[in-house]
Amino acid sequence: MRTLIGRPAMMASGLLHLWRSRSDTARALISGSTSGLILSAANRVIALIATALLARSLGMDQFGIYSLVIASALAIRTFVELGLPTLLVREVARADPGTASTDQSPVIRDAVLLAMTSSLSVAALIGLVLNVPLFFDRGSERVALLTITILLPLGTLSRILAAALIGKRELVRAQVVEFVIAPVVMLGGATILSLQFAQPTAENALAFQIAANASAALCAAVWLKRGSPARARSERRSRSSMLALGRAGLPFLIANIALLLNAQIDTVVVGIIGSSTDVALYRIGTQSAIVSTFALQVIQNVASPYIAKFHLDGDSARVRQIFRAIQAITFVFNLLIVILFALVGDEILALLFGRAYAVAQPVLVIISVGYLVNAACGPIGMLLSMTGHEKALSQITWLTAILNIGTAMLLGLNFGVIGVSVATALSVAAYHLLMRLYARRFFEL
Known part of the structure; x- marks a missing residue:
């Protein structure tokens, strides 16, 4: 057990040294961890309340359809992300924003383009399958399942942009995108449905989920844009650079599957x-x-x-x-x-x-x-x-x-x-x- 937990005394010593050092890294880790814990706890509470409101207002059947669509979108998103979020954190963090030769913007753009191409292609395929009766004949669930074609690219974009914020050490902003913005919008939607201001159906609940994902992606994009250096419009990234990024993300994709x-x-x-x-x-x-x-x-x-x-x-x-x-x-x-x-x-x-x-x-x-x-x-x-x-x-x-x-x-x-x-x-x-x-x-x- 002593080996397993890595010498508790040494761990405690390292923690105390990190606190006492007052270095920039120590301050960032302590500040980021504190804010992250607070935001994560808030996220769990908000998600719990939203889930309870949805379950009660939608009823078992409609809530089941809603849960099926959300679970399906999350599962498919694991594939279409191509392992890029984890890779992007590493590659952006390795770039030194103080020098032009290691500007972080190109790798972020490559990741966004690659992930969106993947997610939109899969979304189009899903839409095709759901509209062919030979492949899918459960008409009562078709409209709800079609929302995957919107949830998938929006969710993927939000994840990629949040990963870029983490890599750029914009830790609190990344945590707000992940833990606050989308859950709060969804809580608002669940409240509207529970108060009968909108018809409590799976389709309406999913519409609020789309709005939540879009809000998170928009905020992340705005924050990234503000923190990125201006670049010439004529600059283009080669297709080979995106393919190289995709190949680098393959091990992460395999692990995520x-x-x-x-x-x-x-x-x-x-x-x-x-x-x-x-x-x-x-x-x-x-x-x-x-x-x-x-x-x-x-x-x-x-x-x-x-x-x-x-x-x-x-x-x-x-x-x-x-x-x-x-x-x-x-x-x-x-x-x-x-x-x-x-x-x-x-x-x-x-x-x-x-x-x-x-x-x-x-x-x-x-x-x-x-x-x-x-x-x-x-x-x-x-x-x-x-x-x-x-x-x-x-x-x-x-x-x-x-x-x-x-x-x-x-x-x-x-x-x-x-x-x-x-x-x-x-x-x-x-x-x-x-x-x-x-x-x-x-x-x-």
């Missing part, structure tokens, strides 16, 4: 072996457990451009210092969350979702333990992504995805929902432990 499998296969297995009630309980348990990961996600967003820059400069001491500080913070946070869920998790679930969902506490605790191992390993996935090890990262991701499928089926058939929960927790733990073992060959952690 495997992550998508890891995120969805457990719910599918529960649906195969159990009832709709089992699926609902499992979904509530797993989604509630995700709260334990938000500290790591926020701080990773803040730290990732600094990791990329310090690694490029050969400053391994600063990379190690940031890594250990993040590891210490997130491990303590996750440990407290696991203890809280183990003691009063059933009461929390009953308070948030109703007494019937209190029985999902075992799922909540099991999945949270998996995330605790994740935190103990530190932000290892971010470290590998930002330092050029994305190919190994994608291989590890695919390995654990395949293991997760087999383990979930085996344990699920024998132990039901609890078995699938254990398989998911083991998959999360194995994923981060394997990355940690790989990283030890290149970094002193």
Whole structure:
């Protein structure tokens, strides 16, 4: 355990040194992490309220259609993004904005053009399939599903622009785009539907989701434009540069596909072996457990451009210092969350979702333990992504995805929902432990 958590005393020492140093990096990390935690917490609350309002106002059938479209759009977006958001953070962070030779604007434009070409092409194909009765004959859902053709490019654009803001170290603005703008617009839409100012249908809810995505993309674009140097209109980027960017993003895309499998296969297995009630309980348990990961996600967003820059400069001491500080913070946070869920998790679930969902506490605790191992390993996935090890990262991701499928089926058939929960927790733990073992060959952690 001493090796797993990376020498707690050293982590605490690194954190204290980071705080006392008062360097620009320390101030940025502390400020960005604090604002990110606040905005992320606000995001969770806003999303929870909006979901509750939509579920009550739309009714089960319409809310189910809405959820299907949103889930489908998110899944497809993983493919059309081509792994560019993570790559863009790294490449923009590596560019020195103070010199013309490493201007950040061209790589951002290439990423936007490539991602939009991909998303619009797939959106057009989806629209074609949905309008051919031979391929799709569920007319009652066609209009709602057609909104994917708008949600897909808008969501992709928003993600790309937010990643560019992170790479440019515009951390608070990126967090506002991701955590505030779209959720607040969607909350407004959910409120309008719940007050019957508009007909509560899946189509209207999706229209508000389109408005939310468009608002986030517009704000991100305006902020990027203000922070970019003026360039001649005649400058053009070659097609080869965009293709090179696409090839560089391929390992991230492969890893993201495997992550998508890891995120969805457990719910599918529960649906195969159990009832709709089992699926609902499992979904509530797993989604509630995700709260334990938000500290790591926020701080990773803040730290990732600094990791990329310090690694490029050969400053391994600063990379190690940031890594250990993040590891210490997130491990303590996750440990407290696991203890809280183990003691009063059933009461929390009953308070948030109703007494019937209190029985999902075992799922909540099991999945949270998996995330605790994740935190103990530190932000290892971010470290590998930002330092050029994305190919190994994608291989590890695919390995654990395949293991997760087999383990979930085996344990699920024998132990039901609890078995699938254990398989998911083991998959999360194995994923981060394997990355940690790989990283030890290149970094002193």
